[in-house]
Amino acid sequence: MELNNILGKISDFTKDFGEKLLKELTTAIANNKLTDASKVELQNKTRDIIKSHGEVYEVKNRGVYKYSLDSEYEELQKGMYLGQEKGFYILDDQGNLRYDEELNKTINSEINLEKSSILKKQQKELDEFRKEGETYIVDELGDDERYAYLTRKSDGKEMQDFNISDELYDKIKENNKTGNQTELTWNGKEYVI
Numbered sequence: 001m002e003l004n005n006i007l008g009k010i011s012d013f014t015k016d017f018g019e020k021l022l023k024e025l026t027t028a029i030a031n032n033k034l035t036d037a038s039k040v041e042l043q044n045k046t047r048d049i050i051k052s053h054g055e056v057y058e059v060k061n062r063g064v065y066k067y068s069l070d071s072e073y074e075e076l077q078k079g080m081y082l083g084q085e086k087g088f089y090i091l092d093d094q095g096n097l098r099y100d101e102e103l104n105k106t107i108n109s110e111i112n113l114e115k116s117s118i119l120k121k122q123q124k125e126l127d128e129f130r131k132e133g134e135t136y137i138v139d140e141l142g143d144d145e146r147y148a149y150l151t152r153k154s155d156g157k158e159m160q161d162f163n164i165s166d167e168l169y170d171k172i173k174e175n176n177k178t179g180n181q182t183e184l185t186w187n188g189k190e191y192v193i
Helices: 003-031 036-051 101-129 166-177
Strands: 056-060 063-068 071-075 087-091 097-099 135-141 148-152 158-161 183-186
Touching: 036 056, 036 063, 036 101, 087 101, 101 158, 135 166
Parallel strands: none
Antiparallel strands: 056 063, 056 087, 063 071, 087 097, 135 148, 135 183, 148 158
16 A cells, blocks of 8 residues: 555544544533533633634624634624524635634634533532532522532532432422421432432
8 A cells, every 4th residue: 555545544534533532522511511600610711712713703692702812702793694604703804704614623622622621620529519428408409400509517618519310309399398498418329308
């Protein structure tokens, strides 16, 4: 085989492998839930990531948002770009928005890596928050998502936790109807009433 043929096959393999890995990472990240605090952190990091690529325009939520190092997150004319594909754009020489596929891949990859890092940090914090035999007070229960804001009784530390089974969620909800404050105990695997 010729060297160019071999290098071509290696290039195709690494490209396919990289795309498959990125897809798996994206799916894994989508299946994990971020606490409210982690969502805010990711939102701020996302803005920084986009800004680091110079002047970038993002089409989303029926609007166009401009990011650059010298300006804040700014919304541009909404109606002007309706129908544009969601994603990241740059301005061409005529001042029109041009979808940049490579820029989209790069930014989305960086955002996914940041989200993965935040999820790992969040998990570590939750693992440290949950202590076997410790009692927790339920401060708030999620409506759309099944989570609870908990306060550890021993030191007042607060945390949002998604490790709430459907059964426990329903028990807490019933208990809240009576006006009683719900207390949970971490048994090493899950919360119990």
